[in-house]
Amino acid sequence: MALLEVENLQTHFRTPSGINRAVDGVSFHVNEGETLAIVGESGCGKSVTSMSLMRLIPEPPGRIAGAIRFAGKDLLKLSDREMRAIRGNDISMIFQEPMTSLNPVLTVGRQIRETLMIHQGLDQQAAEAHAIEMLTLVGIPEPKRRVREYPHQLSGGMRQRVMIAIALACNPKLLIADEPTTALDVTIQAQILKLMLDLKSRVGAAIILITHDLGVVAEIAERVMVMYAGRKVEEAPVAELFRSPRHPYTQGLLGAVPRLGSSLTGAARRLAEIPGQVPDLRKPITGCVFAGRCALATDLCRQYAPGLEEKAPRHIAACHYSAKGAIAA
Amino acid sequence: MLPYILRRIVSTLPVMAIVALFVFSLLYIAPGDPAVVIAGDQASPEDVERIRQSLGLDRPFLIQFGSWVWRILHGDLGTSIFTNLPVSTMIGQRLGPTLSLMCVTLLLTIAVAVPLGVVAAWKAGSFIDRAIMAFAVFGFSLPVFVVGYVLAYVFALELEWLPVQGYTPLTEGFWPWLQNLILPAIALGCVYIALVARITRATMLEVLQQDYIRTARAKGMGQGGILFIHALKNAAVPIVTVIGIGIALLIGGAVVTESVFAIPGLGRLTIDAILRRDYPVIQGIVLLFSFVYVLVNLMIDVTYTLVDPRIRY
Numbered sequence: 001m002a003l004l005e006v007e008n009l010q011t012h013f014r015t016p017s018g019i020n021r022a023v024d025g026v027s028f029h030v031n032e033g034e035t036l037a038i039v040g041e042s043g044c045g046k047s048v049t050s051m052s053l054m055r056l057i058p059e060p061p062g063r064i065a066g067a068i069r070f071a072g073k074d075l076l077k078l079s080d081r082e083m084r085a086i087r088g089n090d091i092s093m094i095f096q097e098p099m100t101s102l103n104p105v106l107t108v109g110r111q112i113r114e115t116l117m118i119h120q121g122l123d124q125q126a127a128e129a130h131a132i133e134m135l136t137l138v139g140i141p142e143p144k145r146r147v148r149e150y151p152h153q154l155s156g157g158m159r160q161r162v163m164i165a166i167a168l169a170c171n172p173k174l175l176i177a178d179e180p181t182t183a184l185d186v187t188i189q190a191q192i193l194k195l196m197l198d199l200k201s202r203v204g205a206a207i208i209l210i211t212h213d214l215g216v217v218a219e220i221a222e223r224v225m226v227m228y229a230g231r232k233v234e235e236a237p238v239a240e241l242f243r244s245p246r247h248p249y250t251q252g253l254l255g256a257v258p259r260l261g262s263s264l265t266g267a268a269r270r271l272a273e274i275p276g277q278v279p280d281l282r283k284p285i286t287g288c289v290f291a292g293r294c295a296l297a298t299d300l301c302r303q304y305a306p307g308l309e310e311k312a313p314r315h316i317a318a319c320h321y322s323a324k325g326a327i328a329a
Numbered sequence: 330m331l332p333y334i335l336r337r338i339v340s341t342l343p344v345m346a347i348v349a350l351f352v353f354s355l356l357y358i359a360p361g362d363p364a365v366v367i368a369g370d371q372a373s374p375e376d377v378e379r380i381r382q383s384l385g386l387d388r389p390f391l392i393q394f395g396s397w398v399w400r401i402l403h404g405d406l407g408t409s410i411f412t413n414l415p416v417s418t419m420i421g422q423r424l425g426p427t428l429s430l431m432c433v434t435l436l437l438t439i440a441v442a443v444p445l446g447v448v449a450a451w452k453a454g455s456f457i458d459r460a461i462m463a464f465a466v467f468g469f470s471l472p473v474f475v476v477g478y479v480l481a482y483v484f485a486l487e488l489e490w491l492p493v494q495g496y497t498p499l500t501e502g503f504w505p506w507l508q509n510l511i512l513p514a515i516a517l518g519c520v521y522i523a524l525v526a527r528i529t530r531a532t533m534l535e536v537l538q539q540d541y542i543r544t545a546r547a548k549g550m551g552q553g554g555i556l557f558i559h560a561l562k563n564a565a566v567p568i569v570t571v572i573g574i575g576i577a578l579l580i581g582g583a584v585v586t587e588s589v590f591a592i593p594g595l596g597r598l599t600i601d602a603i604l605r606r607d608y609p610v611i612q613g614i615v616l617l618f619s620f621v622y623v624l625v626n627l628m629i630d631v632t633y634t635l636v637d638p639r640i641r642y
Contacts, residue, residue, distance in 0.1 A: 054547055056543060056546055056547060084549045084550070084551060085549060086549070087546070087547055087548065087549035088547060088548035088549035088550075089549060092547065092548075093547040095540060095543070095544065095547075097540050100539065100540040100541065101540045101541055101543070101544045102541055102544065103541040103544070103545065103559050103562075103563070104541070104563065104637075104638075104639060105562045105563050105565075105636065105637055105638060105639075106558075106559070106562070107638075114545075114548060114550065114554075115548045115549065118548065118549050118550065118551075119549060150638040150639070152638070152639050163544075166544075166548065
């Protein structure tokens with residue numbers, strides 16, 4: 001049974017130069033305990049999607065439409081108060097910027113305690129004890145001392161661990177991680193990913209991982225959804241997607257990943273790039289959203305938007321040509 | 330922390346020295362000869378000369394300055410030319426009302442301006458925001474004496490809710506003391522409230538855009554907790570700074586306010602002393618106000634460390 005079902009999510013922003021359709025009709029689901037990765041380049045709407053799930057989009061200028069069913073309840077129909085009871089408790093979030101996501105004038109302990117006191121009704125002492133436990137859990141040494149420290153006294157990796165501690169303090173059913181490792185050193189990235197996986201198996205939370213790092217996706221996700229220009233263009237189990245990507249955009253993304261050692265073996269390979277730019281989301285798009293940058297695009301693509309079709313079992317993509325094997329990698 | 334405070338106190342000495350030099354020079358910059366004024370219309374040139382000698386006005390400038398500073402360091406601010414009372418005694422008698430007025434105004438300002446600024450920032454662009462900011466512009470533009478007379482007319486003369494004028498010491502009860510200070514504090518506080526509300530709004534607007542506010546929301550915090558704990562504490566440094574700078578406004582405004590509401594405080598003493606060219610009294614008051622201002626700024630610097638853990642001296 002799906003823990004989260006998103007149906008035709010549309011998050012639009014009113015701007016002086018027109019309506020920006022940052023997310024335009026995206027549907028997906030996440031099963032209990034599953035890890036779904038949402039990938040795409042900057043501006044494809046993946047972060048806006050995750051913020052919409054938590055209803056953290058400021059309205060106005062934003063507007064969220066569609067349905068977001070979490071454990072059967074449509075989050076978009078809840079009152080602000082009901083939504084607050086879900087945030088940080090049933091669904092929590094880790095952000096990209098550990099350096100700025102923690103409040104600089106409150107102690108780390110207080111920031112972990114707050115979520116426990118809001119949702120679990122713990123008193124100050126119980127919350128403090130639990131905060132220390134959480135810090136231990138996320139691998140912060142000397143938690144009793146650290147709990148009284150301020151964010152500026154911690155390194156970036158430590159701060160992201162604190163963010164994870166806050167996010168997991170109430171044992172959420174769904175954890176949304178928005179580029180959790182992008183701002184960190186490569187060595188720290190691996191540690192943080194491992195930590196997330198460990199904790200996931202311990203708490204049994206489902207994860208939505210927002211990232212543009214396909215290496216990370218391969219390592220921890222079970223299913224992948226590829227977004228482009230505010231829409232879903234492909235979705236498949238991770239191994240399937242890496243083995244046979246069906247959408248030209250996904251193929252482009254995979255081609256743009258540098259591989260170590262290719263030049264040593266003599267098989268030197270130029271890093272493939274996707275030419276062109278993401279279309280302006282303030283203008284209506286006719287045809288396939290990717291047509292402007294696609295090497296295979298034909299008049300058909302420019303006139304009629306391809307629907308999402310099942311190209312292989314559990315593998316869907318929105319491309320007129322992928323089924324014909326014309327672009328099989 | 331303590332070494333820092335001590336260092337700061339020592340560093341105020343040059344400031345105070347310059348203030349002292351300036352205050353002392355007043356006597357020479359100002360037109361008119363104090364000896365002539367004191368002696369009065371009927372005095373002969375000999376009388377004037379005698380008074381000049383008795384005041385030491387015939388001695389060289391630096392000698393006069395030196396002995397003046399020396400006396401001040403020993404707690405002697407001189408003697409009033411007009412009343413023949415020690416200046417420190419006169420200031421002491423008038424300190425209570427002025428301190429009361431300033432404290433009540435300060436508390437009123439913080440209690441009103443900060444919430445107004447926070448709400449304006451929270452509801453930025455809305456009708457409430459516009460109304461608050463319009464009020465702030467209005468409050469900032471009105472002179473203290475206009476507000477003072479209007480308040481006195483409406484609330485004291487017409488509605489008879491509060492006394493028109495005067496002052497009752499705190500020793501005679503809290504309410505009698507406070508009711509005499511409410512209207513003066515509102516009159517004096519208008520500009521101050523406007524200033525602090527504007528800064529609070531501007532700083533809060535910036536803080537509310539920060540990532541950690543989004544984090545607080547993602548935790549399920551309520552609006553009140555986000556505004557007054559997560560955001561306000563981050564906005565505190567500029568707000569505290571402006572509150573401190575505003576003390577200068579209060580000192581200047583107190584002189585006018587005390588005249589409007591007939592409060593026997595330092596402001597009235599200042600005006601009386603200026604009108605009588607009572608130089609020792611003028612010097613004593615200016616010196617005291619400067620000292621208070623320097624002290625308040627030191628306190629503000631120390632306050633920074635309480636609101637922002639990243640600031641350490």
